[in-house]
Amino acid sequence: MYQFTYHRVDSARKAINLAEKNEDAKFLAGGMTLLPTMKQRLASPSAIIDLNPAADKLAGIEQRGRAIVIGAMTRHYDVANSKIVQDAIPALADLAGMIGDPAVRHRGTIGGSVANNDPAADYPSAVLALNATVFTNKRKIAADDFFKGLFETALEPGELITKIVFPIPSKAAYMKFPNPASRYAMVGVFVARRGKEVRVAVTGAGSNGVFRASKFEAALTAKFHVKSLEGVNASADGLNSDIHADAAYRAHLIGVMCRRAVNKANGK
Amino acid sequence: MSATGIGAAVRRKEDLRFITGRGQYTDDINRPGQAYAYFLRSPHAHAEIKSIDTRDARAADGVLAILTGDDIAADKVGGLICGWMIHSKDGSAMKAGAHPALAQGKVRYVGDHVAVVIAETLAQARDASEKIKVDYKVLPAVVDMNDAVKKGAPVIHEVSGNNTVYNWHLGDKAAADAAFAKAKHVTKLDIVNNRLVPNAMEPRAAVGDYEPGTESFTLYTTSQNPHVARLVLSAFIGIAPEHKLRVIAPDVGGGFGSKIFIYAEETVCVWAAKKVGRPVKWTADRSESFLSDAHGRDHVTHAELALDEGGKITGLRVNTKANLGAYLSTFSSSVPTYLYAPLLSGQYDIPAIYAEVDGIYTNTTPVDAYRGAGRPEATFVVERLVEVAARETGVDPAQFRLKNFVRSFPHQTPVIMAYDTGNYQAALEKALKMADYRGLARRKALSARAGKLRGIGFSAYIEACGIAPSAAVGSLGAGVGLWESAEVRVNPIGTVEVLTGSHSHGQGHETTFAQLVSDRLGIPIDNVSIVHGDTDKVQMGMGTYGSRSGAVGMSAIFKALDKVIAKGKKVAAYCLEASENDIDFKDGKFSVKGTDRNLDFGSVALQAYIAHKFNGQDLEPGLKEGAFWDPTNFTFPAGVHICEVEVDPETGITRIDRWTAVDDFGRVINPMIVEGQVHGGIGQGVGQALLEGVHYNKDGQLVTASFNDYCMPRADDLPSYNVGMTQTPCPSNPLGIKGCGEAGAIAAPPAVINAITDALGHEDVPMPATPLNVWRAAQKAVAKKAAE
Numbered sequence A: 001m002y003q004f005t006y007h008r009v010d011s012a013r014k015a016i017n018l019a020e021k022n023e024d025a026k027f028l029a030g031g032m033t034l035l036p037t038m039k040q041r042l043a044s045p046s047a048i049i050d051l052n053p054a055a056d057k058l059a060g061i062e063q064r065g066r067a068i069v070i071g072a073m074t075r076h077y078d079v080a081n082s083k084i085v086q087d088a089i090p091a092l093a094d095l096a097g098m099i100g101d102p103a104v105r106h107r108g109t110i111g112g113s114v115a116n117n118d119p120a121a122d123y124p125s126a127v128l129a130l131n132a133t134v135f136t137n138k139r140k141i142a143a144d145d146f147f148k149g150l151f152e153t154a155l156e157p158g159e160l161i162t163k164i165v166f167p168i169p170s171k172a173a174y175m176k177f178p179n180p181a182s183r184y185a186m187v188g189v190f191v192a193r194r195g196k197e198v199r200v201a202v203t204g205a206g207s208n209g210v211f212r213a214s215k216f217e218a219a220l221t222a223k224f225h226v227k228s229l230e231g232v233n234a235s236a237d238g239l240n241s242d243i244h245a246d247a248a249y250r251a252h253l254i255g256v257m258c259r260r261a262v263n264k265a266n267g268k
Numbered sequence B: 001m002s003a004t005g006i007g008a009a010v011r012r013k014e015d016l017r018f019i020t021g022r023g024q025y026t027d028d029i030n031r032p033g034q035a036y037a038y039f040l041r042s043p044h045a046h047a048e049i050k051s052i053d054t055r056d057a058r059a060a061d062g063v064l065a066i067l068t069g070d071d072i073a074a075d076k077v078g079g080l081i082c083g084w085m086i087h088s089k090d091g092s093a094m095k096a097g098a099h100p101a102l103a104q105g106k107v108r109y110v111g112d113h114v115a116v117v118i119a120e121t122l123a124q125a126r127d128a129s130e131k132i133k134v135d136y137k138v139l140p141a142v143v144d145m146n147d148a149v150k151k152g153a154p155v156i157h158e159v160s161g162n163n164t165v166y167n168w169h170l171g172d173k174a175a176a177d178a179a180f181a182k183a184k185h186v187t188k189l190d191i192v193n194n195r196l197v198p199n200a201m202e203p204r205a206a207v208g209d210y211e212p213g214t215e216s217f218t219l220y221t222t223s224q225n226p227h228v229a230r231l232v233l234s235a236f237i238g239i240a241p242e243h244k245l246r247v248i249a250p251d252v253g254g255g256f257g258s259k260i261f262i263y264a265e266e267t268v269c270v271w272a273a274k275k276v277g278r279p280v281k282w283t284a285d286r287s288e289s290f291l292s293d294a295h296g297r298d299h300v301t302h303a304e305l306a307l308d309e310g311g312k313i314t315g316l317r318v319n320t321k322a323n324l325g326a327y328l329s330t331f332s333s334s335v336p337t338y339l340y341a342p343l344l345s346g347q348y349d350i351p352a353i354y355a356e357v358d359g360i361y362t363n364t365t366p367v368d369a370y371r372g373a374g375r376p377e378a379t380f381v382v383e384r385l386v387e388v389a390a391r392e393t394g395v396d397p398a399q400f401r402l403k404n405f406v407r408s409f410p411h412q413t414p415v416i417m418a419y420d421t422g423n424y425q426a427a428l429e430k431a432l433k434m435a436d437y438r439g440l441a442r443r444k445a446l447s448a449r450a451g452k453l454r455g456i457g458f459s460a461y462i463e464a465c466g467i468a469p470s471a472a473v474g475s476l477g478a479g480v481g482l483w484e485s486a487e488v489r490v491n492p493i494g495t496v497e498v499l500t501g502s503h504s505h506g507q508g509h510e511t512t513f514a515q516l517v518s519d520r521l522g523i524p525i526d527n528v529s530i531v532h533g534d535t536d537k538v539q540m541g542m543g544t545y546g547s548r549s550g551a552v553g554m555s556a557i558f559k560a561l562d563k564v565i566a567k568g569k570k571v572a573a574y575c576l577e578a579s580e581n582d583i584d585f586k587d588g589k590f591s592v593k594g595t596d597r598n599l600d601f602g603s604v605a606l607q608a609y610i611a612h613k614f615n616g617q618d619l620e621p622g623l624k625e626g627a628f629w630d631p632t633n634f635t636f637p638a639g640v641h642i643c644e645v646e647v648d649p650e651t652g653i654t655r656i657d658r659w660t661a662v663d664d665f666g667r668v669i670n671p672m673i674v675e676g677q678v679h680g681g682i683g684q685g686v687g688q689a690l691l692e693g694v695h696y697n698k699d700g701q702l703v704t705a706s707f708n709d710y711c712m713p714r715a716d717d718l719p720s721y722n723v724g725m726t727q728t729p730c731p732s733n734p735l736g737i738k739g740c741g742e743a744g745a746i747a748a749p750p751a752v753i754n755a756i757t758d759a760l761g762h763e764d765v766p767m768p769a770t771p772l773n774v775w776r777a778a779q780k781a782v783a784k785k786a787a788e
């Protein structure tokens, strides 16, 4: 780790003020991504703005109308174990329960995960498939506009995610094929149906990060049943190849995981 | 059997301190005025060092010294050694390139040691290292063994122009060829034994200290064999003569072989301590462990098995290329030769065996012994071949094995080993029952209904442990003898300290060795402490590896205890006014035969020290005895493991559903600890079979350089084990122990791969059988079936 200045803040406002003054400052949420990269000397922010003292204001889960609102500092563990989430969007609680290990789930936050946009992270698929809205200190950003590529988002420097709003779907499920080593998603498929709209988001597989699988969406919009997916295959173009899975295998797994997710969403 | 004696499942005495965070590991040791070392490592797999500019780095905050290969040369610090001489077929000595502790003129793998920065804090050392300017001329690197031996390949060490350290062989080629010429069936297999990173829980560490007043060094280090470390650092590297160098290996958190070796880092720390006049500490971070701990396995083998018309094995031919990495690590040369080929007979009566092994340099981390060391590689070859041969000839794999097992003992194999005792069919028959082999068809059908493929895999392994008879290994090229020493110090009130040359780094010696003492002396186990890991306390020892601590280390203790009891009888004879020959010792009491006159062990100890009842000229006061035990043979633990898997052909995921292990370890001191060793060994073996595999890219960069990409087994990857035992006591040591530390890691990989290949009906499944590899194999199996 290189030297840096450490700030603790107990409100979003103070965090934003500090961030405006320090161009390469970083917010610290759960630290599950940021701290390892700093320890490996791959990141060297001049200042850290620790959001944890503000966690009581930035965390929390509630239902507002037909949506679930989750504060940015809400830990994965709390999402996984929230009665509200389990009742309204069980697929989202399932997903949170599949992230990392217990230590990671007790520290890591939804805001940190979404801001980081790791191409193998789980949450981005939920945000995209559930057509969630990301709220920041400045504006609200629709899921389709938020994820911009590998570790890239629509966030501007110093912009703070405050909460994420998930419309409640009628059916949804997440199927994760974990990377055997890291247990991040090697292929994760989130399917969700709300009204007539079906959205299928794929994480872990795309060489440009999370994406929507339009062929699968079209087939499932016609009928939300696994039979609709007969003959529907993902293309290997634009998918990752690494020692754990080549693009062809990932493409194959998108199909398998999508079918299993649809079955699960249909209670099968 | 007493509650704490031999055979009792005594809870591990050492665990209280380990699980409450009170262990004292090397990194817990801090010396007054301690400074920190950070190693600048090569980012290139192969490069010439044209110059190293340390000016800016020297000026950085907190820097005490920056040392390079030039300083090593100027101080005449000797290179790291390989302690086992192997001769090629043509009689020539192996071609070992120099291995300086800090690179001299050239780096040969990513992670090779270029310079060390010693500073007040670790962060300062690391910051300064980034200011060192190294001018590299990058050379082409070679990571693949086949490429390494090609004409025109980059030369890694000048002494070995074709990157070949040796072309070694064992066995009778003519006899083997004759068997193949007459064979009715020949099974051929190409096998890759994947390279592994040992990943002990505690990373390697060292603290070097120098005392100018007495001109003596102390090295605290994560070693499985501190005396061997001292010997090498003294006699070969030349740090200091042995009486001026103390090596302490305190609590050590796992080794699996990787902490046997004498590495650059501890050498540099102890040398630098004198140079900078400060104690110097280094602790590897996990990334350094990946790069610089000696890796394991990495064989490429072509093997053939000859059968006669009755399905009897008549011959075996094996050709192996063994990757030794960029330098020869301490025992690397012996692992793919004498620890490998002599095990190629497996549990089978094979009349003719011929093995050829080429040891090859590549621009990769050095490879050396890793849990099992050579024996897992041999078992993998034999058990895959036997399984495939059974399948090809349409014979049930269990029956095939039963037909070919060695049945009478002693049994001389054609590859050095003389198996002393065993009962292989008993283990297999017991394992078949425990595994409910008969119910397999039903379970297969159930799996098929759920869209899954179920398969079963056998592994009838054998290993040579209790290494080893000194003269025998000496004749094979070992640089040391492989006896063990022990000293039993009885204190005046009858408590006992045992000083042993074995080293415990997870094995539970503080418990099992104390059980032996409690059993033999009839004293409470809490009155016994086991002292190890300090060259100033224990006179000499050869350390722990090759499942030798029970068979060899405890035999030395046994012998010393005999001497203590004999001396105790003499003391008791004086006290009880009887003749020495009339004194019996039993259940902790010295008594006069046929009378009720007796003295307990503690009283005799006290009498030995106060020396009031005898004349100090007739009998020496005191009660302390030492012994060296040199084994007369290897020991031969063997057993059968049966693995049952369920493969999801759609995803390639393999789930291990059942695991049966029946092992013959001879006499068992503590069944709970033995079972734990079996569990841990299987875990590592399953790791190799399903999950772990080192991957370098073609430039020699380690791709699997962290747990993000290198997959260690986790609890939920492993099944619940069904463990059983058979027992044929080992005849060559007084306790009848064979050893259990490596069995699981040796047995498991072929059991898993045999099960997966059975499930798929397709033999070509590479290790590790990751979902990707299994899915690809499943695709091939389907394509092959479609073509038929």
Ligand SMILES: Cc1cc2nc3c(=O)[nH]c(=O)nc-3n(C[C@H](O)[C@H](O)[C@H](O)COP(=O)(O)OP(=O)(O)OC[C@H]3O[C@@H](n4cnc5c(N)ncnc54)[C@H](O)[C@@H]3O)c2cc1C
Binding pocket: A026, A027, A028, A029, A030, A031, A032, A033, A034, A035, A072, A073, A098, A099, A100, A101, A104, A107, A108, A109, A110, A111, A112, A113, A115, A116, A118, A120, A121, A122, A123, A155, A159, A160, A161, A162, A182, A183, A184, A185
């Ligand atoms: C061992 C391990 C296993 C893991 N496994 C998984 C897995 O299986 N699936 C998975 O999805 N993830 C996994 N993760 C990552 C984990 O989910 C992290 O929690 C997550 O990536 C980052 O969240 P964090 O709260 O820790 O963020 P931090 O590490 O604190 O921050 C990450 C980045 O986001 C920024 N940031 C944080 N909060 C905000 C905010 N409110 N607004 C704007 N920017 C912000 C930070 O400045 C930083 O750049 C794993 C991590 C570890 C260490």
